[in-house]
Amino acid sequence: MIQIDQLSKKYKGAEGFSLSGFDLKINEGEIFGLLGPNGAGKTTLISILCSLLKPTSGTFRINGLTYKEHKRELQQTIGIVPQEYALYPSLTAVENLTYFGSMYGLKKSHPLKDTIAEHLETLGLSNFANKKIKAFSGGMKRRVNLIAAILHRPKVLFLDEPTVGVDVQSKTVIMEYLKQLNAQGTTIVYTSHHLNEAEQFCRRVGIIDHGKLVCAGTPKELIMAQKGADHLEDVFLGLTGKALRDHA
Template identity: 70%
Template sequence: MIEINQLSKKYKGAESFSVHNLDLRIREKEVFGILGPNGAGKTTLISMLSSLLKPTKGSFSINGLNYREHTQQLKQIIGIVPQEYALYPTLTAYENLRYFGSMYGLKGAHLKSKIHDHLEVLGLGPFADKKIKTFSGGMKRRINLIAGILHAPKVLFLDEPTVGVDVQSKNAIIDYLKELNKKGTTILYTSHHLNEAEHFCTRIAIIDLGSIICKGKPSALIDEHVDARNLEDVFLAKTGKALRDYA
């Protein structure tokens, strides 16, 4: 579903590449996790695959569509749920979703029905006409998710979709994503919640300094490391325990 070849990104004025010569194949209907320390290149990679950032070099295709030749068609089959809230705080939940749905060509009764269904499944039906600025963090995360999947994308990019939310909201989001995946959506996901990734992802890749340092099924990677009890142990073994603060 996703084929990445020697993909690289170096920002203007930067001393080094944020993503460097990255090769990766992601199968259809996978839940693939991209894990790494702060500054490892996770968000940069997602931004390039979402056509929000232009690669410095290399190429990628999604569902057979090359990003250089089929940019508009590619945008129609992907969904993006960014780490930051992509919502208008003074609009209601329904108004936000109607706006984002219309950007994908959805309209009328069909759009209204889809919005209603998604709100109900994620426990937000009673808040459809409340302004986003009154919502809790978990509620905003759930609306953020709905905005990215109203058009039923083939591929969904998730950048820290459960960061800063309560346990109940996190559980609701992960359960909903599992249902989307069962229906055929391929998911590419970044997170710092390693326990969550261990149980949610079919395969993962750990990246550091813009390059993949290991990849595979979480259970297999744990088994490969003698002292590892979980994915967090593997992560620390591969990336070290030094702090990764950056500005």
């Protein structure tokens, strides 16, 4: 589903590359976890794959499509759930979702209304459909953010920290919903700092550091390959070190 070949990115004025010769294949129907310390290159990679950022060199294809040749089709193929809320606080949940649906070319008709209502029901938001987003809790905003990304039924869903800052109940609902989407055929690319969550959720994971892919495999394979590791967190620390990666 996703083919990445020798992808590199150097920002203007930067001394080094944020991505360097990055290669990766993600299969159709996979839940793939992209893990790495702060500044490792995860956000840069996701931004390029979502066509929000141009690479310095290298190529990628999603479902056989390239950004240069199939820009419109590629936008319809993917869904993006950013870490920051991409919602209008002064609009209601339904108004937000109707707006985002129209951006994907979905008509403001009964099918769209029914689709929105169905997703709100599934994620426990029916009673808040006509409430303004600014009155929502963090977990509720995360759930609406997710719905906005999948209204057009994308084949690939990119998730950047989808459960950060949410309560346990919202986290459980979100993760179960993502599993349902995947079971229906959606390929999921997921980034997170919650390594225990990634270990349980992802079929395969890739660890990225200093703009390069350090390793990739099932969580079990990576744990078995790392001496003394019992969990994915042990693998992560063993490969990327324990030094702080804070950035101002």
